[in-house]
Amino acid sequence: MSNTTSQVIGFIGLGVMGEPICRNLAVKTGARVIAHDLDAAPLQRLAAHGVQAAPSAAAVMQAADVVFLSLPSGEVVAQLCRQDGGLLASARAGQTIVDLSTSPVDTTRALAGEFAALGARFVDAPVARTRAAAEAGTLAVMVGAAPEVFEAVKPLIATFASDIALCGPVGCGQVLKILNNMVLFETVVAVSEAKAIGEKAGVDPNVLFDTLSKGSADSFALRNHGMKAVLPGEFPERAFSVLYARKDLKYALQLARDAGVDARGAAVVDAWFQQAIDSGLGEKYHPVISRLIAGQR
Structure with missing residues (x-):
């Protein structure tokens, strides 16, 4: 995983699935990982694995090269991206946002267009299987992305997934x-x-x-x-x-x-x-x- 160590990885949403996924990313990449959640408890637990707490989602976006989202719904993803001071407001050219949430296909494709207008890449990579699989790093992940973008994020996804499928362009993972x-x-x-x-x-x-x-x-x-x-x-x-x-x-x-x-x-x-x-x-x-x-x- 040496090619990932120079990247700064961001993570937003440390719930039932997000916390173990974030931990696997931090432990297996050796990269700097900065994370945010409204609940302080998972951030405190992840600190033992070197994960740095960020005061806001915007702070994660400003610091990270690749940002993972693990949120309850597509509606929450869209709100977080589009609100004042949200992810779109902080996005920059060359940045990659990977949505692990299960979201509506039309929402995913619309957001991808909005990030692309800023020079950023939005990837849908919803996860399947259980919390135990997230802990073990054996999730299944279905990715919607251009092939070259898929190859760039695949080593990171491989830290928490044993089955990774490129399903087609953006939206096809969803x-x-x-x-x-x-x-x-x-x-x-x-x-x-x-x-x-x-x-x-x-x-x-x-x-x-x-x-x-x-x-x-x-x-x-x-x-x-x-x-x-x-x-x-x-x-x-x-x-x-x-x-x-x-x-x-x-x-x-x-x-x-x-x-x-x-x-x-x-x-x-x-x-x-x-x-x-x-x-x-x-x-x-x-x-x-x-x-x-x-x-x-």
Whole structure:
């Protein structure tokens, strides 16, 4: 990673995923890393790994050559970029901004144009997998960028990701991430329906899921969301909540509308998510919809 040590790396947003990603960047590159978050606690923890705290997002932009964003939504990303004294106001020619958040495709492409007008490069690189994968540096990252920009940021992304795909020009990383999550959510509904039906028909759900995993119904969602959450009925908070999942699904439904595709499977998931939120389960891990599908609260 010696080619990265001369760069100053900025990081904005040190939440569930951002903090371990930032730590991996600092530890594995040996570069100067300067970070900002509204919460002081992750900054205090990261100080032990050499990460310097910045008083504002603008201060990060002014100091860094490459700036990573790990924020809750595309709306937050757009606001932070466009507000008075925001990231666009501090951007300079030659700078690269890498958005690890899941954001709407049109927002991403519009921001890329606004940064390009200033001579800066905006890359979408939404991350997939879990907090544990972020800790281990084994995330999957789907990148939207020109090939030469991708090659420039790939060594940095490799500090926290084991699977890195160039999906096409700016915005294509978001398309892939949004559709990945849509397929996952729809599969969780199918797994939940199978458990509810099988159980009521007299099949032990442990036997059901184990047998499905050995047949053509096997999937990542079955083995992870099904066996580790739906089966034991464990839906913690501070995991990938219904509220966050529904935000990503809304992006998928908007993409479908823009493309003129009837995505009625995704619309079914959206109805379950809305019911979960209405039932007070919005902060729970999103496979909690399996309770509602089974007729439970």
